Amino acid sequence: MQKPELTLKSYRWKGINSLGKRVSGQILAMTESEARERLRQQQIQVSKLRRHSISLLSKVSHRITPKDITILTRQLATMLSTGIPIIHAIKLIAQNQSKAEMKSVLAELCKGLEAGTPISRVMQVASRHFDSFYVDMVATGETSGNLAAVFERLASYREKQELLRAKVVKALIYPIMIFLVSLGVTYLMLTEVIPEFEAMFRGFNASLPWFTTQVLNLSIWLQAYGSLFFFSATLCILGLKLARQKSNAVRLHTSRMILKIPVLGSVMTKASIAKFSRTLATSFSAGIPVLSSIQASAKTADNLYYQQAILAIHADIAAGAPIHLAMRQVGAFPEMVLQMVMIGEESGTLDDMLNRIAAIYEADVDNTVDNLGKIFEPVIILLLGSLVGSLVVAMYLPIFNLMSVIG
Numbered sequence: 001m002q003k004p005e006l007t008l009k010s011y012r013w014k015g016i017n018s019l020g021k022r023v024s025g026q027i028l029a030m031t032e033s034e035a036r037e038r039l040r041q042q043q044i045q046v047s048k049l050r051r052h053s054i055s056l057l058s059k060v061s062h063r064i065t066p067k068d069i070t071i072l073t074r075q076l077a078t079m080l081s082t083g084i085p086i087i088h089a090i091k092l093i094a095q096n097q098s099k100a101e102m103k104s105v106l107a108e109l110c111k112g113l114e115a116g117t118p119i120s121r122v123m124q125v126a127s128r129h130f131d132s133f134y135v136d137m138v139a140t141g142e143t144s145g146n147l148a149a150v151f152e153r154l155a156s157y158r159e160k161q162e163l164l165r166a167k168v169v170k171a172l173i174y175p176i177m178i179f180l181v182s183l184g185v186t187y188l189m190l191t192e193v194i195p196e197f198e199a200m201f202r203g204f205n206a207s208l209p210w211f212t213t214q215v216l217n218l219s220i221w222l223q224a225y226g227s228l229f230f231f232s233a234t235l236c237i238l239g240l241k242l243a244r245q246k247s248n249a250v251r252l253h254t255s256r257m258i259l260k261i262p263v264l265g266s267v268m269t270k271a272s273i274a275k276f277s278r279t280l281a282t283s284f285s286a287g288i289p290v291l292s293s294i295q296a297s298a299k300t301a302d303n304l305y306y307q308q309a310i311l312a313i314h315a316d317i318a319a320g321a322p323i324h325l326a327m328r329q330v331g332a333f334p335e336m337v338l339q340m341v342m343i344g345e346e347s348g349t350l351d352d353m354l355n356r357i358a359a360i361y362e363a364d365v366d367n368t369v370d371n372l373g374k375i376f377e378p379v380i381i382l383l384l385g386s387l388v389g390s391l392v393v394a395m396y397l398p399i400f401n402l403m404s405v406i407g
Contacts, residue, residue, distance in 0.1 A: 007030070008028055008029070008030060008054060008058075008059060008062055008063070008100055008101050008104070009028070009029060009030065009031075009051055009054060010026060010027075010028055010051070010052045010053065010054040010055075010058065011026065011027050011028075011029060011032065011035040011049055011050065011051055011052070012024070012025070012026050012049075012050050012052055013025060013026070013027060013035070013039060013044075013046055013048060013049045013050075014046070014047050014048040015039065015044045015045050015046040015047050015048070016044070016045045016047065017042075017043060017044050017045075018043040018044075023044065026052075027039065027100075028054065028058065028062055028100035028101075029100065029104055030101075030104040032049065032051065034104055034107060035049060036049065037107070038103075038107070061099075062099045062100040062101050062102075063099070063101055064099065064101045064102055064105065064127065064129055066129070066158075066162065067162060068099065068102055068129075069129045069130070069134075069158070070155065070158040070159060070162055072093060072102070072106075073151055073154050073155040073158055074155040074159070075089070075093050076089055076090075076093070076151045076155075077148060077151035077152040077154070077155045079092065079093075080147055080148035080151055081148045081152065086113065086119060086147065087110060087113045087114065090106055090109050090110055090113070091106075091110060093106060094106040094107065094110070105126050105127045105129075108122070108125075108126040108127075109122050109123065109126055112125075112126070118139070118142055119138055119142065119147070120135050120136075120138040120139035120142055123135055123138060131299065131300070132296060132299055133279065133283065133296040133299060133300055134154065136283065136288055136292060136296060137150050137153070137154050137282070137283065137286055137288070138150060138151075138154075140286045140287050140288055141286070143287075144287065150286060153282055153285070153286060154282075157278060157279070157282045160278060160358075160362065161275060161278065163362075164271055164274060164275065164362055164365060165271075167271075167365050167366060167369045168267060168268060168271045168365070168369075170369050170372075171264060171267045171365075171368070171369045171372055172264065174372055174376060175264065175376060178376065178380050178383075181384075182383055182384055182387060185384070185387065185388065186387050186388075186391070187222070187226070189388070189391050190215075190218060190219045190222050190223075190391070191219065191222055191223055191226065193391075193395075194215065194216065194219040194391065194395060195219060195223070197216075197395045198216055198219065198220075201216075201398055208397075208398050209394075209397045209398060211393070211394050211397065212394045212395065212397050212398055214394075215390075215391060215394040215395070240254070248304075251304045252304050252305060252308065255303050255304040255305040255306075256305050258303070259303065259305060263368070263372075263375055263376075266368070267365055267368050267369065268303065270361045270364050270365050270368075271302075271361070271365050272301065272302065272303050272306040273306075273333065273334075273337060273357070273361050274357070274358045274361035274362045274365065275300065275301065275302070275358075276297050276301065276306065276310060277337075277354045277355070277357040277358040277361070278354070278355070278358035278362075279293075279296060279297040279300050280293050280294065280296075280297045280354050281350075281351045281352075281354035281355045281358065283296050283297070284350060284351045284354070285351040290317065290323070291314060291317060291318060294310060294313060294314045294317065295314055297310050298310035298311050298314065305332070306332060309330040309332040309333075312326075312329070312330045313326040313327055313329075313330060316329055322342075322345055323341055323345055323350070324338050324339075324341040324342035324345060327341060337357055340353045340356065340357055341353060341354070341357075
């Protein structure tokens with residue numbers, strides 16, 4: 001069972017070094033005992049050690065990220081393949097670490113290994129970043145006596161997953177930025193530019209076109225209630241976020257809605273299928289039983305809709321159904337995926353077929369993201385042109401009418 005996650009703390013210390021000189025400094029560590037041990041390794045005799053609050057900048061800059069675990073996995077795979085014992089490999093990696101949290105986790109791994117505990121069990125309690133899938137893979141490598149191959153497989157898997165995640169984020173950033181720019185331009189025109197026209201129109205003492213009147217009314221309303229509107233919108237977003245955390249039904253509904261967004265929904269669907277296939281193939285080829293492999297795939301799913309679909313597949317397989325029939329039953333996978341899984345089951349090459357499915361969908365996501373600019377460019381031109389053009393026309397209509405009357 002995984003112990004509660006420890007947080008990084010700052011310790012200020014005073015002591016005497018190996019030359020007999022009085023020294024002092026600050027060290028980041030998870031616990032006081034770890035801080036004392038690290039200072040002891042530096043041959044410093046501690047006379048005073050006090051815990052202090054850690055700055056937000058230090059906490060963020062020294063926090064472990066998924067990429068750090070991927071780099072660690074790749075380093076372990078490389079070192080173990082050259083014959084270096086795992087405990088020596090971890091110590092070598094720790095010496096070159098700049099992040100305090102990673103140093104703490106690596107120190108915990110070394111401590112556990114020196115006590116004779118299996119590496120999989122040490123990882124399970126050392127950090128939440130070593131999830132159940134990671135731990136199960138390492139445990140399989142220990143059982144088979146081939147840890148180097150397992151870390152190599154894990155490193156490749158994580159590198160591909162991070163690349164896929166980066167592409168999905170890239171796909172999301174583009175339309176969000178366009179939406180925010182459009183919103184900003186419209187807000188500035190309605191609150192800064194159009195009020196100048198309103199003052200000028202008052203001097204006409206003439207009736208204004210209907211469209212101009214509506215735009216002026218919107219401008220007046222936005223100046224009066226704009227702050228309240230944006231405050232309410234922020235509250236709604238925070239409320240939805242809280243509801244997602246508290247209610248599984250809300251999370252499931254919003255997860256389905258996200259997958260229905262044009263273009264972006266397709267990208268996220270393909271990414272979810274690719275991640276499921278890659279995770280299942282990696283764990284299955286490592287010798288993990290199929291039910292455990294599918295459970296691991298569910299835990300690594302980013303979208304709740306696919307997570308529940310995978311859990312439903314797990315239940316059907318546990319009841320004796322073939323994998324492809326269980327996948328067909330949930331209705332979340334395209335026919336091509338079902339056919340390839342069926343062929344893989346019948347031919348005994350399921351891991352190979354799953355890797356091919358993952359490669360196909362990863363390439364599809366890659367292609368869509370690369371062409372995202374071409375897909376959204378006409379929409380952007382139409383959206384911004386319509387917004388700005390409508391506001392400009394609304395402001396100049398009374399002037400055109402006045403000129404025709406004068407003429």
